[in-house]
Amino acid sequence: MLKHFYFYMSDSVCPWHNLALEEHILLNLPQQTCVLYLYQNENTVVIGKNQNAWKECRHAMLESEGGKLARRISGGGAVFHDMGNLNFSFIVDKNEYDLHRQLSVILEAARALGIEAEFSGRNDILSDGAKFSGNAFCYKKTSAFHHGTILIDADMTRLARYLTVSEDKIVSKGVESVRARVCNLKERNPEITVAKMKDALCESFERIYGPLEPLDIKDKNAVAAIERRNASWEWKLGCSPKFDIETGVRFPWGRVDFCFSLQDGKITDAHVYSDALDADFIDSLPCVLMGALFSSQELAKRFGAIEETPERMKMARDMASFFVDKAY
Numbered sequence: 001m002l003k004h005f006y007f008y009m010s011d012s013v014c015p016w017h018n019l020a021l022e023e024h025i026l027l028n029l030p031q032q033t034c035v036l037y038l039y040q041n042e043n044t045v046v047i048g049k050n051q052n053a054w055k056e057c058r059h060a061m062l063e064s065e066g067g068k069l070a071r072r073i074s075g076g077g078a079v080f081h082d083m084g085n086l087n088f089s090f091i092v093d094k095n096e097y098d099l100h101r102q103l104s105v106i107l108e109a110a111r112a113l114g115i116e117a118e119f120s121g122r123n124d125i126l127s128d129g130a131k132f133s134g135n136a137f138c139y140k141k142t143s144a145f146h147h148g149t150i151l152i153d154a155d156m157t158r159l160a161r162y163l164t165v166s167e168d169k170i171v172s173k174g175v176e177s178v179r180a181r182v183c184n185l186k187e188r189n190p191e192i193t194v195a196k197m198k199d200a201l202c203e204s205f206e207r208i209y210g211p212l213e214p215l216d217i218k219d220k221n222a223v224a225a226i227e228r229r230n231a232s233w234e235w236k237l238g239c240s241p242k243f244d245i246e247t248g249v250r251f252p253w254g255r256v257d258f259c260f261s262l263q264d265g266k267i268t269d270a271h272v273y274s275d276a277l278d279a280d281f282i283d284s285l286p287c288v289l290m291g292a293l294f295s296s297q298e299l300a301k302r303f304g305a306i307e308e309t310p311e312r313m314k315m316a317r318d319m320a321s322f323f324v325d326k327a328y
Helices: 015-027 059-064 099-112 156-163 194-208 220-231 279-289 296-304 310-326
Strands: 004-009 033-039 044-047 068-071 079-081 085-093 124-127 130-139 143-151 169-172 243-251 254-263 266-274
Touching: 004 194, 015 033, 015 044, 015 068, 015 085, 015 143, 015 220, 033 194, 059 068, 059 156, 079 085, 079 156, 085 099, 085 194, 099 124, 099 130, 099 143, 099 194, 243 310, 266 279, 279 296, 296 310
Parallel strands: 004 033, 044 068
Antiparallel strands: 033 085, 044 079, 085 143, 124 130, 130 143, 169 243, 243 254, 254 266
16 A cells, blocks of 8 residues: 655756656655656657657757757657646556556546546547647556656647658667647646646645655765766667668769668668769768768768769768758
8 A cells, every 4th residue: 555645846847857857766766655756848859768769750950959859768659848748757666556546647637627638548648539648657676657748838830840750761670659639738728837737736646645745856866877878879869779761862963872770879781872973982882881870960971071083072072961951
């Protein structure tokens, strides 16, 4: 039986920090304890543990526009967070994990604000057929969490902009997101705010579980270590599953098609096909690209380092510009 109920609201809007806090609480949760953890992330795309960042979102565009890419330790699909979105997490003793009870907190909070809501079979919470909350889960030896989003007044234009799937042909072993119709709760009730939803969640939790006490996070160094991992290229992109990608473009001097195999975010095999007249130059390109990190800047750098005849260097610069524009 649960005996201890805690509440923590993060004052950070950085996804790497907020996900680190969540993981730290999960890994250090006492028995018979449940924590309601709420947080907001600013201009962020969060992908699931086993997802391919290149397939799920325009992460380079996001980062160039001041946003952040984050990878969580739970499954599920890619989601967009901004200050119009409130994130929740139930971190609980694994023996007391009860998805129905946890979801009832969200559903009752929504209904208290005049929203008719229901849980769907795809781990989503819907209002009038549109998703306003996506949910994901993580289970450890003695603890577990169920977390998700609540779209209140999110920027749907940016959501669509960053979560648009790449036009490149990508074949990945990663878990793909299921695209669903989404809505903001403000569309259902213009009076709803993030603050009101936070209060409604706390009140609903206390009715269903019991009185909440503030949680004190003591080991700030442990949280900081997880945050550094979360912010690293190796975690955000290097953890993407093995995948293949094909992309191509036509230049004035001929069409070029690039076929890459990638592991841990690096090119492990490369093939370049072209109808360009300089076939020998095209044949030399796979060696130039092998081992490169799969990023626009790295690929452009590899092409930019080619020292050949003026004609070949012009071709190399054209290909460098193509990859910069792709914004990988």
